[in-house]
Amino acid sequence: MDSHSANTDSLSTATLTAATLLGFVVLQIARKFFKPHSPLDAIPSFGIPSYPFGFYVGSWNFIKDGRAILEQGYLKYRGQPFKVALANRWLVLLSGQRLIEDIRKADDSLSFADSAKVMLQSEYTIGYEQLHDPFQMNVVRTALTRNIAACFPVIREEIAAAFEDLIPAKDEWISVPAMQTILPIVTRVSNRVFIGLLCRDPDYIKLTTQYTLNVSSNAQWLHVTPSFLRPLAARLFGHLEPATRAAMKHLRPILQHRIEMDDKYGPDWPEGDRPLVVGRSTRTSNTANSTQADAHFAQHQLCRQPYHHTGEYPPLSTAICRPQSPQGILHAFYTLAANLECVQPLREELESVVGAEGWTKEAMDQLVKMDSFLKESARTAPSGAIGLTRLATRDFTFSDGTTVPAGTLLAVPVFAEHHDEVNYTNPEVFDPFRFSRMREQDGEENKHQMVTPTLEYMSFGLGRHACPGRFFAVNEQKLILSHIIMTYDFKLRDGVRPPDEWIAVLVKANTTAEVMFRKRR
Numbered sequence: 001m002d003s004h005s006a007n008t009d010s011l012s013t014a015t016l017t018a019a020t021l022l023g024f025v026v027l028q029i030a031r032k033f034f035k036p037h038s039p040l041d042a043i044p045s046f047g048i049p050s051y052p053f054g055f056y057v058g059s060w061n062f063i064k065d066g067r068a069i070l071e072q073g074y075l076k077y078r079g080q081p082f083k084v085a086l087a088n089r090w091l092v093l094l095s096g097q098r099l100i101e102d103i104r105k106a107d108d109s110l111s112f113a114d115s116a117k118v119m120l121q122s123e124y125t126i127g128y129e130q131l132h133d134p135f136q137m138n139v140v141r142t143a144l145t146r147n148i149a150a151c152f153p154v155i156r157e158e159i160a161a162a163f164e165d166l167i168p169a170k171d172e173w174i175s176v177p178a179m180q181t182i183l184p185i186v187t188r189v190s191n192r193v194f195i196g197l198l199c200r201d202p203d204y205i206k207l208t209t210q211y212t213l214n215v216s217s218n219a220q221w222l223h224v225t226p227s228f229l230r231p232l233a234a235r236l237f238g239h240l241e242p243a244t245r246a247a248m249k250h251l252r253p254i255l256q257h258r259i260e261m262d263d264k265y266g267p268d269w270p271e272g273d274r275p276l277v278v279g280r281s282t283r284t285s286n287t288a289n290s291t292q293a294d295a296h297f298a299q300h301q302l303c304r305q306p307y308h309h310t311g312e313y314p315p316l317s318t319a320i321c322r323p324q325s326p327q328g329i330l331h332a333f334y335t336l337a338a339n340l341e342c343v344q345p346l347r348e349e350l351e352s353v354v355g356a357e358g359w360t361k362e363a364m365d366q367l368v369k370m371d372s373f374l375k376e377s378a379r380t381a382p383s384g385a386i387g388l389t390r391l392a393t394r395d396f397t398f399s400d401g402t403t404v405p406a407g408t409l410l411a412v413p414v415f416a417e418h419h420d421e422v423n424y425t426n427p428e429v430f431d432p433f434r435f436s437r438m439r440e441q442d443g444e445e446n447k448h449q450m451v452t453p454t455l456e457y458m459s460f461g462l463g464r465h466a467c468p469g470r471f472f473a474v475n476e477q478k479l480i481l482s483h484i485i486m487t488y489d490f491k492l493r494d495g496v497r498p499p500d501e502w503i504a505v506l507v508k509a510n511t512t513a514e515v516m517f518r519k520r521r
């Protein structure tokens, strides 16, 4: 190629690039001036520079520092709606009791499942059906919640076995990576309830632990992938299909055994062999007996494309897609290790209550200080900066007259609400027994519990979509923390609570910190 044609080529490339950029700028300006008026225009935006393309700069800033932007927006607009830029859409924030109450009372015009489709990319990361399927909701609401007390012996057994495997109680201090140790323990304990002793299989532990982590990381890149490419991208690079295939290798024999037992015994399935939760679920099926319904449902699932299994089979969809459970325990453990003065009062309460009642659900209900400690930990370290995410499925008008059009994504800045002095005295202070003190007042004994969502405390959401797994989750957290407190002395290797890790509005408890354990003296 001679130098003249090389120059011409680079000139035409530069011209083409400049023309493309110019075209893009003109298109954006034209869109700004000619786009139809939207009710969203009336809602003030926050964190968006006023120059052209400010939306994109704002959305980039939000990815980097979403929590701080929300806190500042909250301080400016508390009680009024404001909006921030997400990668490709607005997110409208609603705060203050009046607007939160509107969300609480709303029907399906504000949809939780559709918001998960956007925020979690649930269709590709979990399986869309999982958030809709009445089967799994019924498993959690009825079969799981009603059987918590019956599950106690196996949960306790699994906690003891898992800790002994991963943190053997020795006389000398041993150091372990906190996240890599606690996450598999919690996953294993939850899975024991759903799938029995398969929960101990190292391959299954790895699979389910990794699955939990993949849900949020894959949701992030899928969120910025153009929507028409998502099905392909998820199929090529996502975790759902390979994880489902790998899990079904383990689950298939269990399901088949359950089906065979059901065919043989029907309702008289021998008690010892009966699954703890799935076999007792109540479903909306017309099948007369629920065990049979479950077994045939599972069989039906096996016949379908693997892509859909994860979303519909409870051991996978219900137990392991809940990263909040291990996260909640990890947060609480870091906080306890950073506030060792709390250990003695918690031990005394445990010794007194469990000494009298044994390791029962009734005993867990009486652990008022433990409940307060865990609730305060969840208040100060919720699973993210926002909660109560909803998608408007039709135009929706709030009680202050604000209208959002169908398709708008909404959320409450929960972290900011949890740190507002309107809601809490000294909100920045970690006060482990603030809720147990409240319960000492006459008439307040049964209030302020961790499982009770309120307008000021939204770690489990609020209203008709408030987490149905919270009764199980809180009992599990109490049992695990109790085991740690009664079995070990522990401390943070570096002496201070390791910082949480934020990306945009999501938070993870520190992933690299080491913690130290020895047998309790």
Ligand code: HEM
Binding pocket: 112, 113, 131, 136, 137, 140, 144, 318, 319, 322, 324, 325, 328, 383, 387, 388, 389, 458, 459, 460, 461, 462, 463, 464, 465, 466, 467, 468, 469, 470, 472, 473, 474
């Ligand atoms: C500490 C642990 C957990 C936390 C912090 C948590 C938190 C939440 C939150 C914030 C929501 C959304 C509520 C709303 O927007 O109003 C939710 C929904 C849900 N959670 Fe949990 N969760 C936990 C554990 C669990 C467990 C262990 C299960 C099942 C065994 C579970 C099952 C569900 C289900 C099925 C929904 C969807 C509810 C619906 O569609 O109406 N969660 N959870």
